[in-house]
Amino acid sequence: MNFESPPQPQINIESDFQDFIPEEFLSNPLEYFEKNGHNIKPGVKHFDQKGTFEDPDATKDLPVWHNSQNEELHTVGKKVNITKAQVGKSGDPFHEYSVMEIAKEFGLPAPTPIAKVEHNNEYLIIMKKVEGIRWTDEGMKPIHESNLTDEDKKNLLSEAEKMVADIAQKYERIGLHRKWKMKDMIFEVDIPNKKVLSVIPTDWEGTEINTKELEEARINKV
Numbered sequence: 001m002n003f004e005s006p007p008q009p010q011i012n013i014e015s016d017f018q019d020f021i022p023e024e025f026l027s028n029p030l031e032y033f034e035k036n037g038h039n040i041k042p043g044v045k046h047f048d049q050k051g052t053f054e055d056p057d058a059t060k061d062l063p064v065w066h067n068s069q070n071e072e073l074h075t076v077g078k079k080v081n082i083t084k085a086q087v088g089k090s091g092d093p094f095h096e097y098s099v100m101e102i103a104k105e106f107g108l109p110a111p112t113p114i115a116k117v118e119h120n121n122e123y124l125i126i127m128k129k130v131e132g133i134r135w136t137d138e139g140m141k142p143i144h145e146s147n148l149t150d151e152d153k154k155n156l157l158s159e160a161e162k163m164v165a166d167i168a169q170k171y172e173r174i175g176l177h178r179k180w181k182m183k184d185m186i187f188e189v190d191i192p193n194k195k196v197l198s199v200i201p202t203d204w205e206g207t208e209i210n211t212k213e214l215e216e217a218r219i220n221k222v
Contacts (some may be wrong), residue, residue, distance in 0.1 A: 007119070008119075009026075009028065009029050009030075009117055010118040010119065011026065011029060011115060012115060012117075013115040014115065017073065017114045017115065019067040020065040020066065020073045020114075021065065021115065022065060024036075028119075029117045029119060030079075030119050030120070030122055030124060032062075033062070033077045036062060037060025037061060037062050038060055038061045039059070040059045040060060040076065041059060058078060059076065059077070060076065060078075061074075061076055061129065062075045062076065073114075074131075075126055075127065076111070076127055076128075076130075077125070077126050078096070078125050078126075078127070079123070079124055080094070080096070080123035080124065082123065084205050085205045086205060086206055086207055087205045090209075093118070093123040094123065094125065095207075095209075096204040097116050098209070099204040099207045099209065100112070100113045100127065101113055102174070102176065103171075103176075106170075106217070106221070108167070109167060109198065110200060110202075110204075111129075111130050111202060112127060112128035113126075113127050113128075114126040114127055114128060130186045130200045130202065131188070132186040132187050132188045132189070132198075133186065133187055133189055134183055134186060135157075135160060135182035135187065136183050139183075142189075142191060143156065143189065143191060146191050148191065148194065155194065156189065156194065156195075156196055159195070159196045160182065160187055160196045161182070163196060164180055164182065164185060164199055167180075167199060167201065168180045171201075173217065174213065174214055174217035175209060175210035175212070175213030175214035175215075175216075176207055176208070176209060176210075176214075178201075178204070178206050178208065179206060184202055184203040185199050185200065185201050185202065
């Protein structure tokens with residue numbers, strides 16, 4: 001009797017990170033993700049008002065990875081919901097990964113893509129972890145618990161909104177269109193000096209890629 005061997009995971013790793021990937025991840029990336037990851041977002045699985053399935057278990061911090069020189073790599077894994085937003089519309093389970101690659105191509109802020117996985121009809125993307133705060137009640141605890149005045153906090157919000165608006169324009173010019181919600185950004189904030197230093201957009205599943213505008217941007221870049 002012939003028994004078919006179970007399908008092996010297909011893992012595509014960016015060249016800069018080949019030396020960081022642990023053997024346990026390579027042998028079974030989805031099991032590694034479930035076993036070793038820690039949820040980033042609180043909450044429970046539910047359907048939102050639009051009928052979209054929201055799963056806080058889908059995005060996890062992974063253990064710190066090391067290369068042969070013992071350098072550290074902090075990563076985040078995301079299990080892809082293939083029916084959600086532009087991921088479902090495009091039919092590309094790695095739609096978000098493609099957006100991050102385009103951002104990198106144009107030098108725009110986004111998480112750095114590390115690897116993408118296909119295994120047993122499930123999909124996983126790995127990206128470099130972005131340190132900072134989200135502009136949510138939970139994420140802003142360091143600001144709320146600081147000695148900043150209400151006026152200081154108002155000024156920080158205004159500064160953050162201007163930075164998001166500026167980045168939005170740069171993305172729109174290359175054909176990447178999305179809703180620019182503050183909660184979907186990660187901000188580096190110098191609280192003692194009352195300054196927003198940088199912003200990195202995340203959560204790209206709702207981003208539309210206008211291929212005509214993108215190609216024009218590539219031509220103009222050259």
